[in-house]
Amino acid sequence: DAGVIQSPRHEVTEMGQEVTLRCKPISGHNSLFWYRQTMMRGLELLIYFNNNVPIDDSGMPEDRFSAKMPNASFSTLKIQPSEPRDSAVYFCASSTAWGAFFGQGTRLTVV
Amino acid sequence: QQPVQSPQAVILREGEDAVINCSSSKALYSVHWYRQKHGEAPVFLMILLKGGEQKGHEKISASFNEKKQQSSLYLTASQLSYSGTYFCGTANQAGTALIFGKGTTLSVSS
Numbered sequence: 344d345a346g347v348i349q350s351p352r353h354e355v356t357e358m359g360q361e362v363t364l365r366c367k368p369i370s371g372h373n374s375l376f377w378y379r380q381t382m383m384r385g386l387e388l389l390i391y392f393n394n395n396v397p398i399d400d401s402g403m404p405e406d407r408f409s410a411k412m413p414n415a416s417f418s419t420l421k422i423q424p425s426e427p428r429d430s431a432v433y434f435c436a437s438s439t440a441w442g443a444f445f446g447q448g449t450r451l452t453v454v
Numbered sequence: 455q456q457p458v459q460s461p462q463a464v465i466l467r468e469g470e471d472a473v474i475n476c477s478s479s480k481a482l483y484s485v486h487w488y489r490q491k492h493g494e495a496p497v498f499l500m501i502l503l504k505g506g507e508q509k510g511h512e513k514i515s516a517s518f519n520e521k522k523q524q525s526s527l528y529l530t531a532s533q534l535s536y537s538g539t540y541f542c543g544t545a546n547q548a549g550t551a552l553i554f555g556k557g558t559t560l561s562v563s564s
Contacts, residue, residue: 391551
């Protein structure tokens with residue numbers, strides 16, 4: 344298996360633009376997480392899906408953030424409109440009961 | 455609910471040992487340990503489930519004390535490749551999300 348695949352790896356966008364981050368989990372993994380990592384706040388959980396259903400979205404910062412998982416092999420995290428304070432590395436991870444595995448992340452810069 | 459890791463940073467010479475601790479204010483179902491190198495994604499090291507087990511991975515092992523709601527990661531005879539930031543992730547119940555501590559930065563020099 345290729346592991347968790349995220350795209351794009353880097354994204355630079357202007358404030359106010361819509362940003363969509365994509366994730367393909369490991370086949371057979373039934374849980375998917377989106378995390379945001381910054382120096383100040385560390386690894387923050389944004390949202391958690393189990394069997395494609397959002398279970399916990401309490402970490403989503405505000406209504407500008409939304410996430411979907413239309414099927415077991417694809418998830419998106421959308422920010423609209425983006426703001427400079429959204430600049431961070433966004434990780435997607437998928438898991439079974441035996442461990443969670445991270446994608447390589449998307450480095451988002453909002454200017 | 456965020457677990458607390460200690461120490462925040464460790465500086466070692468090759469061959470020395472280190473212990474990183476992770477504690478929670480709530481009952482734990484599982485503890486996961488990860489290592490992240492600069493500019494890379496966190497890499498899964500091991501998972502410990504409710505049951506007080508100890509696990510090993512090369513010269514890196516971990517213990518889980520359910521009663522004390524804490525886990526420790528043991529790095530023995532450290533190598534340069536052990537440098538990085540170590541995170542513990544905890545789940546309070548089966549089927550809940552992993553919440554990560556702030557990390558412990560380990561620097562190993564020759």
